[in-house]
Amino acid sequence: MVAHVRGRLTTDPLNFEDIIADIRKGEIKIPKFQRPFVWKEDQAIKLVDSIARGYPVGSVLLWRTADKLNSERELGTFQLPQTDEMTPTKYVLDGQQRITVVYSSFGAAPTDPGFKPVYDLRNETFHVGTDALQIHHFPLRYVYRTTDLLNFRTALQTLDDREVLQERLDALIGAITGYRIPVVELRDLTVEEVCPIFERINSSGTRLSTFDLIAAAT
Template identity: 30%
Template sequence: MFTYTNRIKPDDNSIVDYLKNLLDKKYQIPTFQRDVVWEKENVKKLWDSIYKFYPLGSILIWKTSTKLESHREIGGIQFADNFHSNEYQYILDGQQRTTALLTSIYGGKIADKENFDPKLYIDLTVDLTDVIDDTSYTKRFLFWDEIDDKDGQLKSNSGKTQRYQDKLIVSLIDFITNYSQLEKNLYENGYTNFEHPYLQQLRRIRDIFAYYRISLIELQGIEVAEVCQIFEPYISA
């Protein structure tokens, strides 16, 4: 039963759980949300903040029994919208961050970027120089078009292609689906010292998926007209 004591409720999720809830259709993005402006640099900066365990700001979730028209896909990943529930949860603020997180881990398609793979990789050989380092992320986080040397034709990428083949550049999704293999690969390639920088980097990303929390603000007891009025700055900003 709704009371004003739970009209605004804070919560949190891990990155993995938040995206799983999205893929399981727990969250929807209403069509009145503005279109996503997806840029490679912004995705890398987002992950740089996560890498440093900086907060990303809260995701605003509206809980309601009202069924609205929702986006059928996010970043090219299809979401069925022909289901019914006693309670729907709509993302009012956080679509950009959600799309960036989803596509950087699970891939997908980005509008106006044909044949571009949005999955993100991390180069384990790139160190964080200090706590205010604001440049190394451009080399640490990479998209496939920044790694692939196209069978030797793109000389500027040859070093990164070799590091990828040597298992020193790895995809973010592998930290979720196959972390033990990532660690095994490094040991088999001779990086057996527990304190080796590459293993430290590997464990750092593992810990991000284990311990980093996304802040959620859940709202309920609010009508559609109130959403359009109160949250117009979030929707149109």
């Protein structure tokens, strides 16, 4: 008999601030059976550039369940907080690489390790940040940090081309904060119901067997 998930599947576009908040609360986790973060810098830069241009970057698939998988890993280089047994967890079944880049770009603290994209307001290009940033280099980790963002805006006022740079900064921040990524959430499905969905989605990528999913939950 074919099992239907109609009524237990939601499709809601979410902004990055909501996704980042769920990660910080420990509600979004990466199950152990997922492969590690493998994207290279140029792939991560392309994702950030696509977001800034308003291009579609694909959807994210989450499995929301009260069941706790035995093994979980960190999100890239970031430590995920522990949660109590009563808190439902949203396990990432598809979109781990994108979520990791999003969190590292917009959610991590400026001093945290990991991928740190910077936008050159003069050349209108993205690159990986260094310790020797110039005034017109905007660290994307400032997007949701009010104090850092205000300090950056103040520093821009010392430049001759400040009006043009300010317009470009406003456009960039508007593109990022206004972007909504499709999130598909499977709610309260059993392992047996999730297995064929997970297996079918991963059939075109790195093959992960149904056994990997069941083993993580037992």
